Amino acid sequence: MNRFIKYASGVALAALMVAPTVALADKANDTLVAAFSRELTNLDYNYGTKTEYIILGDLVDDSLFYVDPKTLAYVPSLAADFTIVNDTTVDVNLRQDVTFHSGAAMTADDVIYTFNFILTDDQNSRHAKIADWLDGIEKTGEFSVRFNLKAPYANLFNDLYRVRIRKDGIMGTAGNYDSNAQATTIDGLGPYKVTSFDPGVEVVLERHEGYFGGAKGTPPIKNMVIRSIPDIGTQQAELMSGGIQWMYNVKKDVGDAMARSPKVNYQLGESLRIGFLILDAGGYSGDHPLTDVRVRRAMNHAINRSSIATNLIGGPAKAVHTACNPVVFGCEQDVAIYEYDPEKAKALLAEAGYADGFDLDLWSYRDKQAAQALADDLSKVGIRVNLKHGKLAGLNKARKAREIQAYFGTWGSTASPDTATIANIHWRDPAKGDRNLSGNPKVNELMLGGEKTLDVAERKRLYSEGLKLIADQAYWVPLWTYSEGVLSSDDIVYNQDPDGYPRLWNIKWK
């Protein structure tokens, strides 16, 4: 035992003797450290869905198209230009000055390989969406390709933006794809290349000196490290002690407080994310008050959106009345507007036969503060809310089992300025998606019809009609737009874009 104690104390002493070798992150060695709350477990965005992967993907990969942060319009990136030949044919000419991190030049073969891979490998995350509209891709020249569509598809550029171009053959051959080929090392086209990757811990990036510039421009900072730090408090501490220089998803309270330190800057800018309540108007979870439109309207009147947006979320956040962010394409604003009016809400409830209110299980998994605030507003008009705030896994399960009467959701539409993105996921045919609880097939027809044509005017009309129907029938309680908060150290310059999507390659030293 004595020997054991000696050994144990030896270990502890050794621990104290080891000099702290914290990765030095500063201007002097041109290394920026950014923190993500969620883990990066896979470098290949073609196999990922989360926001973090898009951000990383934009750093290490490139796509044919890209969103211009200023105009919120799709612009060519790897593509040099494009021609819409007809409703189902799009020709794309590629840039000729693009090289992979490995040094090889990008040609049409790589693009064709990538899309064929997406179409034939049913395991990748992009497959289902792309296969839905893309019939095939053909080579029209050394640096030009043609996309043949199954049907007209409006959100084409968003989907093309999400496909990261891979080197010909790098994922294997058809029927023999290796989903992990680019999981831990990546031969991308983006402004940064990966020098090391510790899954769940950190990704170390170095500027790709052969980067073609293009829409993203040339990054000013040479080295970048992205660390996974799950705890927001720990992230703050790291920022204060110089361990990281950049963190995002920072709420107003934390940001304002942190910004009191001269070492830290806080930006609370716009975001495409909106919050909303989805109500089971269709009665999928059984017979309950929410199937009555008066009750749903009452709920719309009951919530003081502006107060919560201003006081809780802050920044440019404001009330919304549509099932989409007002700034995106097709988001009709001329819809029925339910002003904050608790008395009217009570009257509507009474009219519906719920003068004494009713019990409501309200699920939520994000933004606990806002969830409590809106639950409080609902309870003030007599709806006895039992807030079920938990983890997404629990909500998913209940939603799939059709047990949910109402839930508080948010949608970020990451870097996708088109109503199609939010509509596609939320208003699908109920047989294919469990979020459309309207019980009205018309909504699905209108909201998904909007992406099935390239005619801009027709699209606007469809969305307008759909959004008006949603508002009129109060299938949702649209709540507010969110704002995106970023904390950065005072030695870097980071300017937030209007869509709230972080473009890390634009950061420069002060």
Add this chain to the structure above:
Amino acid sequence: MFRFIMSRLLVVVAVALALSVVAFFLLNLAVDPAQAIAGEEADLLEIEQIRQRYGFDRPLITRYFEWFSGVLHGDFGVSYYWNKPVGELLLERLPETITLALMSLSVTILVAIPLGCAAALNPNTFIDRMALGVAVSAQAIPNFWLGLMLIILLAVIYPIFPVSGDKTLYHFVLPAIVLGASSVPPVMRLMRTGLLEVMNADYIRTARSKGYYGWRLLIRHSLRNALLPVVSVLAVQLGHKFGGSVITESVFAINGLGRLALESILGADIPTVQILVFVFAFTFLALNLLADILNAYLDPRLRT
């Protein structure tokens, strides 16, 4: 000796088996792996496709036996969430957890044993009450709270230690203190009562009558006897540190098994959680067996 170890190993296997059954069915009922693989944006059709592709639509029992025969052949399955073999994942995360567990055990030993001895040798004095105060306090402080307080104090206000991460042993100091502190009360109390009991034992009176006193008495005649029960408790505590470092690892961003377990549950990554439950149970039982063997080494009565 051989028979004993074999019979104990049999229990270990039986327990691990029982737990794997419980864990498998509970997890599959609690979370939907198909939904988790499909991700937030997936629609029902896609989820249904995944369900068929991975075979989640088949009866749980069939899937359990498949999983189990895989484990028997050394195939621990592939994580849905991390997209890699679970075995690899474990090996990656194991060193961090072992480091943290051993360092926190060192903290426990270095604090609890001297404190327990001091308290037992000076019963009902100021020292004893101080030690009891430490025990009661450490018992009442939630470890996530202690972690946050230590970060504020020793990493931000006085930046002595790094806030988080697991690069060097230095990063493990604060988490080891947090995790070690939770084991101090039981170990210290046991050391105290054990030593008090030993000091009242007849053979200590014999030793005194032979002329032993003070530190010599403690070292030559009391410590070994008093440490016997402590060894078992330390094994249990070390076992808990392996499986129970979920919170500490996530507060300090240490990529060990605890955090892996937390993330895997949140990500409905059943293969990983399943193996982790197995690993935690096995570690716990193996440590207990080790403690029994160590006890037999220390206590001749258990040997013959």
Add this chain to the structure above:
Amino acid sequence: MQFLQNLVSFGKIKKDLRDMTPVEVMLRKARLHKGFKFGAGLLLIIAFLGVFGPMILGLSPYEQDLTQRLLPPVWIEGGVWDHWLGTDGNGRDYLARILFGARISIIIGVGAACVGMLIGVTLGVIAGFFGGWVDQVVNFILTCQLALPGLLLAMTIVFLVGPSIFVVIMVIGALHWTLFLVVARSATKRIRSLDYVTAAEAIGASKLQIMLTDILPNLMNQIVVIFTLEVGVAILSEASLSFLGVGIQPPTPSWGLLIAEGKDALFYQPWLIILPGIALFLLVVSINMMGDGIRDITDPESTVE
């Protein structure tokens, strides 16, 4: 302690202790036990404040005022007398939430410890009384439980059945019965071999009668001690679960939840986690001190100074 028994035969102590029933002896020891008095007193104060505090002060833990968010306590610049301990992120009075949290913590602590006690003592008494293969089976269950990573299981179960106070109580209770079992079993084994149990068998008492009248009452001393410790453990477990987001549901003010909610504001509104942390600390300390006290008081061999 032979010495105490010796003492009993001398002088005035003999009279004092001899004239007392076991309950009187305990009460006397309790009166003399400083730790017990402190712990019990503190617990009474916390329980009183938890039950009547919000009522007396006229505060509601649920009433939100989004224009009065995150006010600091009065002693910090910016604090107002309307909210002594400030307000939380939803503009609710923090004092009211902390006081109300005492109620939640005590309900969960006591509830979960009761569930654990029910499971543990039942299994323990049965295993200890019957021994043999029954004991082996119980021992196997015990080993399984000990080897199980409890927090993970708790999270899974909460996912499975959905979160609520009742579920949290049941889950924590179902995970904290091992100590009850171990203590009940060994005590039952010891008592089982005592002559008065054999005497009860000899006078024809049934097994159930023996378990209920001869074994259980004599276990209670030890069980009460474990019970208090487990109340403390359960309170901390609830805090951990709530901290991880799978415990008590907002807006119900549980201390673990308050700490989790305040965690993001760690550096600039530290009182948001320090205050509920201190409350939690005081409650658990008071319960543990009371438990330590009860152990000393009920231990027939202990002398209280």
Add this chain to the structure above:
Amino acid sequence: MTEPLLKISNLAVSFKTHYGQVEVVRDINLTVNKGETLGIVGESGSGKTMSMLAMARLLPPLAYISAGSIQLDGTDLLALNTAKFHQQISGKKIAMIFQEPMTALNPVYTIGRQLTETVMFHEKVSHATAVERAIDMLEAVKMPQPEQRMGQYPHQMSGGQRQRVMIAMALMNSPDLLIADEPTTALDVTVQDEIIELLIDLQKRFGMAMIFISHDLGVVSRISDRIIVMQKGDIVETGNTADVLTKPQHPYTKGLLECLWKLEEPRQIEKPDNMPPVISVKGIKKSYTLSGGLMRKATIIEAVKTTSFEVLAGETLAIVGESGSGKSTMAKIINGLIPADQGQVLYGDVDVTSLTDKQRARIVQPIFQDPYSTLNPNHTIGYIVSRPLRIHDIVPAAEIKQKTLDVMAQAGLTEEFYHRFPNQLSGGQRQRVAIARAIILEPKILICDEPTSALDVSIQEQILDLLCQLQKDLNMTLIIISHDMAVVGYLSDRVFVMLNGEIVERGKAEQVLKSPRTDYSKKLMASVYNVPKPQSEAGAPL
């Protein structure tokens, strides 16, 4: 011998309690000369051990010497500081042997280490020398194979062997004074004798002085030159052994002697021989499996080997044997509390296993050894005594209390005990409660397992008298299990002697006690040191 080796004057020992200080020993004056043996006799709690512990500085934490002086060989012991005392006196000049050989040796170290460490520590001799001396000492205490013993651990030895090791250890530093505190009490009677012989022998050989403490006047009288009798912290009698035995001055001493004398006389009650058997034991057998430890195989202990006998109505049957002889197991089997592996126990002609618990309870009741564990501490005496009535529902509820009080009175308990709890009663009173509980169902048979061995001598007699009285009044059959020949002699009609699970001798009490047939019975009888009643004063009131 002009100057005594040890001189204790006006010694007092007190305890600190929250009632203030309590003097447990007062005004102790005694001297021990070189080479002399002083015996100290007293019941538990009489302060005999406490005063010796005070001298050796081994008092428990709350006890302290409140007055007096202790001179050893001219040195004032109380004036020495702790370090000096332990370096110069403990082990070197004063050595001690304790009552419990099972716990007095450190279980985790070898005998060799425990024997040699003090010599090496006190006299700075080399390891080899120390080992040599230890082996010599083990030889001196007649330990077989001393070299091999050195590497053994205490648990590998029997109680008698451990006590020999303790003695060897005490002698390692050739002390001037050996204090033996009840060195034989925990040992089997046959071993006691050997240890006493050994002590007498060693004391002569090494020429040391010895203080021999015991509750047993018989044992003390055998070894001591002079005797001190203590009661409740005071010395009540002191004198040469012969004088104390023949001319006791203090009533307490007289009482002690009377008990001894009385116990020696077999009871002369004539009973008819041809009574029918109430219990027939036919070929019962019982074995236990001791589960193995970490590296130990499970062992099977045959507690009772195939045994048959009959118990006759109205008789008192004694079963005598040392601990581990299987007599208690036998008692429980007869009582129907544990089943036998083989064979059967018949009450009259009914097999005990065919009876329900309640039926059995009306026929046979037990009395146990330990008065502290025989009563449920949570119940009042009234509840304990009346519980059988409640379970059996044989007396109308309204009459239960009266019946209980009646039975308590029979057992010598007044009404005031009805509402008391066991912790408020003395050992003797508790045993009376146990008896009351047993007889309230008016059983035909009472099985008493060592009914008095945990009680002080003076109380033993009262309880035995009570049992005899009740047997007569209630016309019961009595089975007494005991290791103590004295109890047996006092009470029984027939005696069985048990050894290793077998009855090795059976016969009428007088025959077995006075002229035992087997070697074992003889040895057992020889080890009882009864003080012969002085012939000249026989019958005269003391």
